[in-house]
Structures are given as structure tokens and as C-alpha cells.
Amino acid sequence: MNVLGIDTSCDDTAVAIVAGGRIVLSSVISSQTGLHAATGGVVPEVASRRHLDDICPALMRALDEAGLGLKKIDAVAATVGPGLAGSLMVGYNLARSLAWASDKPFIAVNHLEGHIYSAWLAEDDAPPPPPAFPVLILIVSGGHTELVMMAGHGRYGRLGGTRDDAAGEAFDKVGRLLGLPYPGGPAIQAAAERALGRGAIALPRAWLRGNDDFSFSGLKTAVLHLTQAHADEQPDRTEAGSIAPAIEQTAPGAANADGWVNAVAAGFQDSVADVLATKTAAAARRQRVASVVLCGGVAANSAIKARLRAALPDGLPLYVPRPAFCTDNGAMIAAAAYYRLDTAVDPAHSPDVSPGLALPL
Numbered sequence: 001m002n003v004l005g006i007d008t009s010c011d012d013t014a015v016a017i018v019a020g021g022r023i024v025l026s027s028v029i030s031s032q033t034g035l036h037a038a039t040g041g042v043v044p045e046v047a048s049r050r051h052l053d054d055i056c057p058a059l060m061r062a063l064d065e066a067g068l069g070l071k072k073i074d075a076v077a078a079t080v081g082p083g084l085a086g087s088l089m090v091g092y093n094l095a096r097s098l099a100w101a102s103d104k105p106f107i108a109v110n111h112l113e114g115h116i117y118s119a120w121l122a123e124d125d126a127p128p129p130p131p132a133f134p135v136l137i138l139i140v141s142g143g144h145t146e147l148v149m150m151a152g153h154g155r156y157g158r159l160g161g162t163r164d165d166a167a168g169e170a171f172d173k174v175g176r177l178l179g180l181p182y183p184g185g186p187a188i189q190a191a192a193e194r195a196l197g198r199g200a201i202a203l204p205r206a207w208l209r210g211n212d213d214f215s216f217s218g219l220k221t222a223v224l225h226l227t228q229a230h231a232d233e234q235p236d237r238t239e240a241g242s243i244a245p246a247i248e249q250t251a252p253g254a255a256n257a258d259g260w261v262n263a264v265a266a267g268f269q270d271s272v273a274d275v276l277a278t279k280t281a282a283a284a285r286r287q288r289v290a291s292v293v294l295c296g297g298v299a300a301n302s303a304i305k306a307r308l309r310a311a312l313p314d315g316l317p318l319y320v321p322r323p324a325f326c327t328d329n330g331a332m333i334a335a336a337a338y339y340r341l342d343t344a345v346d347p348a349h350s351p352d353v354s355p356g357l358a359l360p361l
């Protein structure tokens, strides 16, 4: 069964075709990163307009790369939330129209459930076994940090999550403070790699003992204070007491030459990786799970992945999608839809998008 999946929840226009819920036949992602770099973040109106331009070419390319006509598509799926309302509407309405016009079932997919099912994706005709239930899932994306138990397909229980910033949001904000390009996640990883050998600046960890919650705002504030202090120490290059000049003088290019920025980036990444890995591993032991999934854009971070692997008990399988399937993509939406075909609806009567949608518990 071939499912066509569309995701336009934020700033990627993504269309993919997945066979049998697992095998990716094509996955097209038109990234808007360059468009939003100038503003240092996503401007919703700008994002939804670009989705309108990009969505039809992405759809045609996805069909083309899979070598399939619409006739060979059995169901159409799209993200309905959580995400930016205007962006969600573009993919959702195209998917619904396509399903209606070609008389196919339509599946409305929760973006977080999509991230979970990215761990089921494979590009081989003979995919390895999928995660065994019960699975412990850590979703770390730009908008969410959730620790979830999954007892079976569509059966979730929430253990904890962030009390303030999402992990990806913290990466993006700290990237900005350090004058690194948007999005902060990949830029911080690269800066941290450049720091290797010269060491990381030690930063605090919020353990919030006795529960499975996370907090990253204190860490972000610690970086802000460091940045201010660093600016004060450089009176010839910056105005004392002001953060803005510190950002300017470490703007892209300058930041790359700055060993101090690299050391802060490494310290920040260490702190996030340590807390995520230690708390997830503790939950995995306590819940006696059969496998663990790390997913969402921040799962593309190789240091976080390595730290979690090292913290988990030996022999407990860890699934981390390859980076292109950690960040937003259409394949994860098609996979989630395949396992939730029971929720298929008549596309003409599907409810509207839901920007604040939570995981169905």
C-alpha cells in the first residue's frame, strides 16, 4: 500500500511516498531555511506564502522520483497540527483536495506522531525489524520535548516533557545569542565540533529530580550571562553592559573564528545531551522497555545521539532516524498514516487544522 504524505507544519514543504508504512519511495523537502535566515527565525506569513509556491512542484517531484502516477497512490495524508496555522493549511488543503478528486481515503496526522513514526522508516526493500513494544520515545524538536511511552500503534502515555523551552528552541535561541546562523541546532553542533581539543565551558544542568520533566530556560539564561560578561571583557570591541554588540561582533564569519563561541556552544550542547540522555536512560530502566526511539529535529545531533546510546543499558535497541528523517519530512507523515488507517475520513468532511494539537493520549 502506497501512502502519500505531506507536511507543511513549519518552514519545510515536504511531500513523500512510503510503501507499507516503512519503505520510502521518494521524499522531497523544499527547505525555507535561507528565507528565514535574514529574520533569525520563521515569520509565519512569509512561511505560508512560500509553501504555496513550493507545494505543487514538490508533489510532482515526489511522484516522479517514486516513478508512480496518482493511480498507484492508495491514500493521502497530511499534518493537521501542531504547527503554524497558515502553513498547516497549505499542505492540508492540497492533500484533502487530492484525496477528494481521486477518490482516496484521507488521513489527518498529528505532527508529533509523525516524528515518532520516522523511526519506522527504511530505504531498503528488506527493512530491519521496527522498534519493539513497549517503546520509550524522546521527541526533541523545535516546538516540543516530550518523553512518551508507546504500548502499541496509536497507544501513548506521557511521562514528562519540557516545562519551558523545547530543546530545539533552546538551540535556536542560544545560536542567536552566540551570533551563529539560523537554525541554531546544526550551527551549534558544528561550533561544538570545532571546539574539540580546546574543551567546553561548563554550564549548569537542570535535573528536576523525581520526575521525567526537562527545563532549558536556566541554561539559556546562563549563556546570556556569559555572553554579557564576555562583551564586558572586551571594551575595545563592544559597549559594556550591552548584549547587542556581542551578537554583532560574533556575527557569522567572525563567530567561526571565535574559539570562545565554540567553547560555549560545546558546553551548551554537553549540558543538553547530558540531561536528555541521563533522564531518558533512567526512564528506560524504570519502565523496562523493549526499545528506545530518539526523534525530532534535535535527534539529528550526533553528540546527543552518542550520549544517549552510551547511557542506555547494553543491548537495549536505540532507533534514531537518519538526519533527513529527524527534521520535518513527509515520509514520517505517510508512515504514521499507514499505521492509523483506522482514522481515515471522507476528505470533504475532515475537521480543520489544529495548530495546538497534542499527542492523543
Ligand code: KG4
Binding pocket: 010, 140, 141, 142, 143, 144, 167, 168, 169, 171, 172, 183, 184, 185, 186, 189, 296, 297, 298, 299, 300, 301, 302, 326, 327, 328
Ligand atoms: O523537527 P523539526 O524539523 O521541526 C519541528 O517540528 O520543530 O526540528 C527543528 C529543530 C530546530 O530547533 C533545529 O535547530 C533543530 O531541530 N536541529 C538541531 C540539529 N538539526 C536541527 N538541533 C541540534 N543539532 C542538530 N544537528
Ligand code: ZN
Binding pocket: 111, 115, 141, 142, 296, 297, 327, 328
Ligand atoms: Zn517537526
